[in-house]
Structures are given as C-alpha cells and as structure tokens.
Amino acid sequence: MALKEKHVLGLSGGRDSAALAVYMRQHHPEIDVEYFFTDTGKELPEVYEYLGRLEGFLGKTIHKLNPDRDFDFWLKQYNDFLPSAQTRWCTRQLKLRPFEQWVRPMLDEGMTIYSYVAIRGDEEYREGYASKDKNLVVKLPFKDAGIDKAGVLDILEGAGLGLPKYYKWRTRSGCTFCFYQQKIEWVRLMEQHPEAFEEAKSYEKDAVEHGSPFTWSQGESLEELSKPERVEQIKEGHEQRLARQESMSQPNPLRSDSEPLDIDDLYGNAKGCLACHK
Template sequence: MKTEQVKHVLGLSGGRDSAALAVYMRQHHPELTLEYFFTDTGKELPEVYEYLGRLEGFLGQPIRRLNPDRDFDFWLKTYNDFLPSAQTRWCTRQLKLRPFEQWIRPMLEDTTVYTYVAIRSDEEYREGYTSKHDNLIVKLPFKEDGVDKAGVLEILDGAGLGLPKYYAWRTRSGCTFCFFQQKIEWVRLKDQHPEAFEQAKAYEKNALDHGSPFTWCQGESLDELEKPERVEQIKKDHADRLERMKSKALPNPLRPDAEPLDIDDLYGKAKVCLACHK
C-alpha cells in the first residue's frame, strides 16, 4: 500500500505578516517540517533581503529563493512595454505566482502540499491564493487562531525581529516600484533610494513612449510628482491625514507605545498583491 506523502510550505514576502507567520508556525507547530520560500522579482528593496537574512537566523534554516526564469524586463517587453497596473497585474502573475506554481506542480503528482498564508483575523477584505489543484491545500493559521495586527507585532517583538527596516517609511510592498504605493511612498522612495526612483521614471517614460495608458501613480507621472511644490503638498496632505487618524485612535492600554499606523490604516483597505505585500 502506497504511503501518502505530505509537504508543508510557507511563502515569505519580506514583509511583516508572513515573517510573523513563519515565527508563529515554528513556535506553535514544531511537529511540522516547513519549507520557507521567497519569490524574488529582482526588483526588491535592499531592506527586504536584509530582513530575510535575519529571519533565516531565527528559523535556523535557509529560505528557498524562487527566481523567475524570466525577469521584469523580459515580461515588460512581452507586454509591449506597458507597465503593470491594478488593472493588469502581470508582475504578480509572472514574477510571483508563476515561479511558485512551476516549483510546486511536480510535487502535486504524488504529494499533498499544505501552503500557509498570512491573512490575519482582522483582514476580512483580503483574499488568499486560490488553489487550482486538489492536492494543494491553503491554510490560514492567523485567521483560524484569531491573530490580528497587534498579535503580529507582538510575535515579531517577542522573537527579537521587529519590523523590516523599510516599515519606517513605507508599508505597502517590498517591491521597489509597486503601483499600489501611495504618493507619499513614492516621495519617500526618492528620498531613501533615489537610484530606484530614477529607474522607475525611466520605465514609466519608456512605457508612455510606447503608448501605455498607465503611469505608476494614477493620474500623475513621476516627473510631475517629484516637482518640489508637489512634493511639499504630498507631505502636507499625508501629515494632515496622519494627524486626523491619531486624533481618532483609541489608546491601547496593552501597548502603551501605541501600535504603528500603516498605509492601510491611513488610506483605506486596498486589494494589494498578497504575494508581495504580506
């Protein structure tokens, strides 16, 4: 009689929630042999790689890198130099989901694979990866166990990891020029990584020259966004929004330092790319 094979995998984005899930599974389910993976677009912030290295130290095992067989520039040409956008998320499909599916597909012939996704209990608006194969089972431990954002922060604090360094100025994604960024995040990208901002501008100009209807920011090019008077307006609008949010926030006696506000708190819940953002 053939013994059923089982494998457990957990995808990491270089962000807060997926890192906390890796810690949580190690602490609460030590009986499982988990393989951790990261799909590398080649356009990640340097802070992402630094954080993954720290996480490997905590986990005591390497994180498998799933590099796409074609890079961002290849797919940009394939899509006629049109930038990825909320309407056409080819970067997520080709640089995140495709490498994962190519890696996992051969296993599914004779193995049941459980994939663990970091959707929290307070994220009813988020949708997880949908399995297209009977042998691929998606598990949502945080949702099942009632772990919310505050719980995620406590897990990372307790593990001595804290937040990825880019959370000091951005929370939307680890991808350098994610189109889901808010305008304040683009301004901060220019401050923190000016060379990456210039590359994003070059991609945008090339796309517009080839007839793309999309800019990285809806309704505004990066050339327009980086003008000094526009930068000052974006910073002022963000500061005003932050002040309004803080004035409405209820104090949390269990966290006297107050949990940090992030982009979702300030600008509303967006259906961002789960593979990148978590």
C-alpha cells in the same frame, strides 16, 4: 501507503508572513516547513536584510525561487505597458508563476502540498487566495487562531525581530515601483532610494512613449510627482491626514508603544497582492 506531503510558507519580506513563519516554528515545531521567497530582482535592500535576520531566527535557509524571466523580459512581452491594478502581470509572472512551476512536478507526482498563508484574523478572506488544485491545500493559521495585527506585532517583538526597517517610511514590501504605493510612499522612495526612484521613472517614461495608458502613480507621472512644489503638497496632505487619524485614535493601555499605522489603513486602501506584500 500514504502519499508524501510537503509544507511550504511563502515569505514576501513583509510583516505578516514573517510573523507566521515565527508562529509555525514556535507552535508547530513538529511540522517541517519549507520557507520560500520569490525574488523579482526589484525588491528593496531592506527586504533582503530582514529575510537574512529571519533565516537566523528560523535556523533554516529560505529557499529562493527566482523567475526564469525577469521584469525587463516581461515588460517587453506586454508591449512595454506597465503593470497596474487592472493588469497585474508582474504578480502573475514574477511571483505566482515561479511558485506554480516549483510545485507542479510535486503535485503531478501525487504529493499533497500544504501552503501556509498569512491572512490575519482581522482580515477578510478572499476566494482568490484558494487553490484550484485539490492537492494544494491552503492553510490559514492566523485566521484559525484569531491572531490580528496587534498579535502579529507581538509575535515579531517577542522573537526579537521587530518590523522590517522599511516600515518606517513604507507599508508594503515587494517591488520598489509597486503601483499600489501611495503618493507619500513614492516621495519617500525618492528620498530613501533615489536610484530606485530614477529607475522607476525611466521605466515609466519608456512605457508612456510606447503608448502605455498607465503611469506608476495614478493621475500623474513620477516626473510631475517629484517636482519640489508637488512633493511639499503631498507631504502636507499626508501630515494633515495623519493628524486627523491620530485625533480619532484611542490609545491602547495594554501596549507600551503605539502600533505603527499602516499607510494603507490611513488612506483607506486595503488593496494589494498577497504574494508581494504580506
């Protein structure tokens, strides 16, 4: 008798994982995929809005995995030290841990779990994404089909979903205070969601007072970053960078509209946590 199997696809509220969900529904309707979202409680409101629209398209409820301990709990466990690129405890405790707790009992029962991950055909596959459990099999449909960023945009447009609204001002989903944000994204967070910016500033101030060596944005505090003259400097630098990039870009005659430029592409930074912003 064959062992049971389960097919799961994690959604971050971002572009690529949403497109993969659409792709699986359209190209593999015979596979009963369970979609899940691990909620840190610190996500943008635009993320929840987009997930709601995605649920409508999929015709299925997106299973919410809530961590049993929130960000504030883990911040205390890590002695009020902010998460950073060097110590990404937020991803580990608020995203990966709830997923592992969810699938562990099923794996222990001998179930094979296929996890579909939105690594595109134009991206490098990093071994860190691989599973260490032989019964947890990572599948990369976009990689296998050679679907790149333009293909992802086409999938979302074709489904009538388009991009999440936050893509107008920010590249990634995930926590409002994600430390992988560029400085222009912090400025835009301050403008778009001032209450979230003030919360991030409060966390940072408390962490620094407790001896944390990290600030959210490298090299300066949010207090410093939010000063009017610094904001203007960041905006001017971003516009100059954008103008240089656009002067080097060749228009794509096959697309009626220009592809939105990822801020990470503009700044030459492809870093980030897969579970958070894919």
